[in-house]
């Protein structure tokens with residue numbers, strides 16, 4: 544029974560986490576953005592127009608003896624940040640950390656939007672949400688994890704992302720050395736195609752004082768919301784009322800039209816944010832909220848910092864992105880349709 548592990552390498556200020564994927568015969572290794580918020584595996588390829596390339600490593604379809612065109616199938620996708628891509632469909636052999644799928648749908652980009660062109664490090668995405676939201680037509684295709692599931696020792700994958708250093712995704716097993724406390728599982732609602740779950744609100748705790756989080760002093764603010772677990776989103780996007788109440792505890796925090804979100808004085812230490820998910824208390828350390836310097840390119844000299852917690856503007860749900868996964872070890876239980884969280 545298969546098990547696999549791939550390193551998840553953060554890009555500048557943890558904007559995204561890329562992991563190596565082997566495609567074709569002989570294998571071509573591309574670094575892809577593992578995205579639990581979408582369900583398409585797409586790559587920059589020999590079909591991507593040169594004017595839309597920006598130095599990415601390409602999947603050279605003609606060099607793979609096992610690539611097969613999926614005739615009359617195409618795809619087009621638009622992500623929450625407005626980025627888009629589209630193209631043709633092939634099947635080929637795909638391996639991630641030693642887990643191999645034969646006949647995986649590999650979506651070749653014949654068009655990508657500017658933000659993809661300008662992201663030289665990412666050769667595409669590997670979707671880890673549910674098959675129902677795959678964007679290939681006329682026949683939807685399965686994700687890598689869906690195709691690999693029966694070959695895995697356990698029908699799960701895990702995310703262990705880190706601040707400013709590589710983390711890892713594991714396939715088919717839960718590594719107990721990657722987390723400290725007990726795993727707390729909650730059921731998810733997969734009908735949306737996302738890893739969707741309810742959260743009941745938040746409390747604040749002073750940095751490094753998680754026990755304070757459960758005391759009465761860390762008052763619980765009952766702002767219930769629906770969330771999705773999305774490793775392809777950089778930040779923690781929460782309901783405006785919750786974000787407002789959190790930053791109210793941080794002197795000097797304000798929204799900035801020019802920066803497009805909440806900013807605060809870099810010298811301030813943000814309080815820990817404790818998200819209440821069922822009985823689980825997900826502590827997001829304040830130092831993860833100090834996401835990136837704004838007025839200079841390093842924390843030492845910057846006076847204004849951009850928040851890792853921002854408002855989920857106009858979205859039907861909150862998005863628990865990489866800031867969340869840097870603080871919480873997460874088990875994606877595909878067969879059980881559950882999420883497991885643990886401190887680390």
Ligand SMILES: Cc1cc(CN)n(C)n1
Pocket residue numbers: 578579580581622623624626773774775776
């Ligand atoms: C490319 C991309 C992926 C995601 C998250 N699913 N976003 C917001 N952008």
